[in-house]
Amino acid sequence: MCEDPGMSPAMARALEDYRALLAAHGVTWGEDPVFYVKSMAADAYLMGPRDFWGVCYRKVAERHPGADARELEDHLCELDMDEVVRDVLAGDLPDNLAALRLTPSGAALEARAQAVLPGRSLRTTLLVDSSRDEPSTVLVDGRAHVVGPRGARLIGITGGSRVVADGEPVGLGPLVRPAAAARLRVRAGMPCRWSVYGAHGQGWYPEGVPHRRDAHVLPYFHGDDLVLDVPAEPLTVRVCRGMEYGSAEVAVTPAAGEETAVELVPGRLYDAAARGWYGGDMHVHLNWAGDMVGTPALAAAMQHGEDLHVLNLVAGNVSSARVYDAEALEHWAGRDLPWSDAAHLARVGVEYRNDLLGHFYAFAPQAPPSRFHTGFLGTADWPPNSAACEELRALGAVTGYSHPFHVPISEGDGPEAALLWRRNCSAREIVADAALGLVDALDVLNHSSVEATALVYRRLIGAGNRLAVTAGTDTMLSFACRGSQSSPxxxxxxxxxVDGPLTAASFAEAIRRGRTFATTGPWLELSVDGHGTGDTLSPEPGTRVAITVRSIGPEVERLEIRTSAGVLAEGPGGELTAELVVDGPDYVVATASGGPHERTFHPTGVHAHTSPVYLDAGGRRVARAEDVRWCLEWLDGLEAMVRAEGRFESERQLDDHLALYGRARAVYRSRLGRPPPAPPPGAGGG
Known part of the structure; x- marks a missing residue:
């Protein structure tokens, strides 16, 4: 029962429970049907660029004319997700969907034929799409499915299903294209990520391997020296190995009945570990509902296939009380998972969640916390997140707010542009927690709005807070098809x-000291008079410092050097230099950016951002008045939102939040009078 690496009996029982939930409830696993849970049913069919949110808001606006944006959000759960899928696709058909169009004149099947090998059967989904003004009934394998006027239904079928519409059988022949079988062996000499696909992107996988798709809708699996059954027809074989490598691909037509070997090796772009740098993903879920159940063996294969140095598998809830993978945390807290080695480290951590105040990750706690979430199923939004930050840090964890902000904002916007009332997991409490030194980092690189998060981050450090830049993808191994979250x-x-060998302690300490940069792929290096990120210089006013930024990666289109005053210098990828005359306390960061590229899975393109090099001129930290006032205004908005939308069982619970904001205000106000003392020269962030 426990042959999977890292599996304890309690973990094995939990995975069996998850399989039962999947069988009983489908992709939501029976979670409380808030909209982000309800919308899971649509994810597999809406991969790639789609106007999902635009369609959803237009549909509720039609039902509720005159409603404002907040009111429309309250009505999203009224939507029928099958109809949303139909409307978002607007006639397009992905390869995991066939359509039965019901019109006043009859029924017609639309499908993109899928190659099927001898002895295999096709499993797919039928979208029944009605343009009729009256209800219709469709029989699938003897079961009646009623489709409302101008409605839609998603129904699982096989190539051998019997479908009846308007009393007549619907021929499913167009679904299947019989193909002769061949075998393909792929080998790189090291674990890699492989994609094997044929006409129209149809993917092929080894036996028993999850049929995953990444944000580019490309099929993929991990390993080396793998054999898979494929059709004897033209295929593309592609190999890559995480962001430190490029990719290689070849076209091949395997011979029927024979095994064809393909040896491909991705070229290396840079070797971070050789420079003393190690890359980690601070926010990955093994299980978080989904269309499959994630296992430790899958996590191990993906980490090594991506050459990912540090993997933080977080235990967390979805929308109810159950904490997925809590058993893994209980068993492995404080210890490396068994597939770790000198260059690959895996730990089980925490995602602490409150949808009003924000979510944050905890890396390398020595034991589970006493709580993992607040505010779900109508429970109180208490205590403040700060209490969990303090507890997890006392357990030895590094903490950082995750997927912080969701809509683009501009440099001139006030805090209200990012606060966005309603429960949406924005990192609202970070402005208080950062002022009080209760949190270590911010996931400036995330699956949501990198631009908005970077802007808030620079406001926070400009206001005198010391936070490291980190990155967390929110990848979910229990989803095979969910955009960036089913990406590797x-x-x-x-x-x-890192100083010395890679360990959980050395990696955590490097984050605490701010010796970091975050990236979707390119290497980004910042030097200020020979000092790197996290370092503190103490120049006298009037001193000139030399700044150099270097990037590696074909996707970089633009480099920027920024200080608290804004962009100091900009240029194309490669190398950028500038000189700064220090006229007061400041910081220097570097960014890299570019448009959409095959090496990035973020929908807005290429991003990289460093932590600062601090310039504590005259022995004082930067505390730019404009940024401090911005943070104070944020706290005012946060207090108003918590008073209006927070759920509390007593005035004392609300008072705990207000007291937190009061302590944070006192810190910021002190910085308006006089910047806080700087740490000793050479010390990192804190």
Whole structure:
């Protein structure tokens, strides 16, 4: 029962429970049907660029004319997700979907034929799409499915299913294209990520391997020297190995009845570990509902296949009380998972969650915390997140807020542009927690709005807070088809400059000291008078410092050097230099950016951002008045939102939040009068 690496009996029982939940409830596993849970049913069919949110809001606006944006959000759960899928696709058909169009004049099947090998059967989903003004009934394998007027239904079928519409059988022949069988062996000499696909992107996988798709809708699996059954027809074989490598691909047509060997090796772009840097993904879920159940063996294969140095598998809830993978944390807290080696480290950590105040990760706690979440199923939003930050840090963990902000904002926007009332997991409490030194980092690289998060991050450090840049993808191994969240872990990484061998302690300490940069792929290096990220210089006012930024990666289009005043210098990828005359306390960061590229899974393109090099001129930390006031305004908005939308069982619970904001305000106000003392020269962030 426990042959999977890292499996304890309690973990094995939990995975069996998850399989039962999947069988009983489908992709949601029976979680409380808030909208982000309800929408899971649509994810597998809406991979790639789609106008999902636009369609959803237009549909509820039609039902509720005159409602404002907040009111429309409250009505999203009214939507029928099958109809949303139909409307978002707008006639398009992905390869995991066939359509039965019901019109006033009859029924017609639309499908993209899938190659099927001898002895195999096709499993797919039928979208029944009605343009009729009256209900219709469709029989699938003897079961009646009623489709409302102008409605839609998603129904699982096989190539051998019997479908009846309007009393007549629907021929399913167009679904299947019989193909002669061949075998393919793929080998690179090291674990890699492989993609094997044919006409229209149809993917092929080894036996028993999950049929995963990444954010580019490319099929993939991990390993080396693998054999898979494929059709004897033209195929593309592609190999890559995480962001430190490029990719290689070849076209091949295997001979029927024979095994064809393909040997491909991805070229290396840079070797971070050789420079003393190690890349980690601070936010990966083994299980979080989904269309499959994630296992330790899958996590091990993906980590090594991506050459991901550090993997933080987080235990957390979805929308109810159950904490997925809590048993793994209980068993492995404080210890490396068994597939770890000198260059690959895996730990079980925590995602602490409150949808009003924000979510944050904890890396390398020595024991499970006393709580994992607040505010779900109508429970109180208490205590503040700060209490969990303190507890997890006391357990030895590094903490950082995850997927912080969700809509683009501009440099001139006030805090209200990012606060966005309603429960949406924005990292609202970070402005208080950062002021009080209760959190170590912010996932500036995330699956949501990198631009908005980077802007808030620079406001926070400009206001005198010391936070490291980190990265967390929120990849979910229990989803095979869910955009960036079914992409491989480590598609964004925080690179940390480690002293000595890679260990959980050395990696955590590097984050605490701010010796980091985060990236979707490119290498990004910042030097200020020979000092790197996390370092503190103490120049006298009037001193000139030399700044150099270097990037590696074909996807970089633009480099920037930034200080608290904004962009100091900019240029194309490669190398950028500038000189700064220090006229007061400041910081220097570097960024890299570019448009959509095959090496990034973020929908907005290429991103990288360093932690700062601090310039504590005259022995004082930066505390830019504009940024401090911005943070104070944020706290005012946060207090108003918590008073209006927070759920509390007593005034004392609300008072705990207000007291937290009061302590944070006192810190910021002190910085308006006089910047806080700087740490000793050479010390990192804290």
């Amino acid at each position: 872990p480590g598609w964004e990484r925080v690179y940390a400059r």
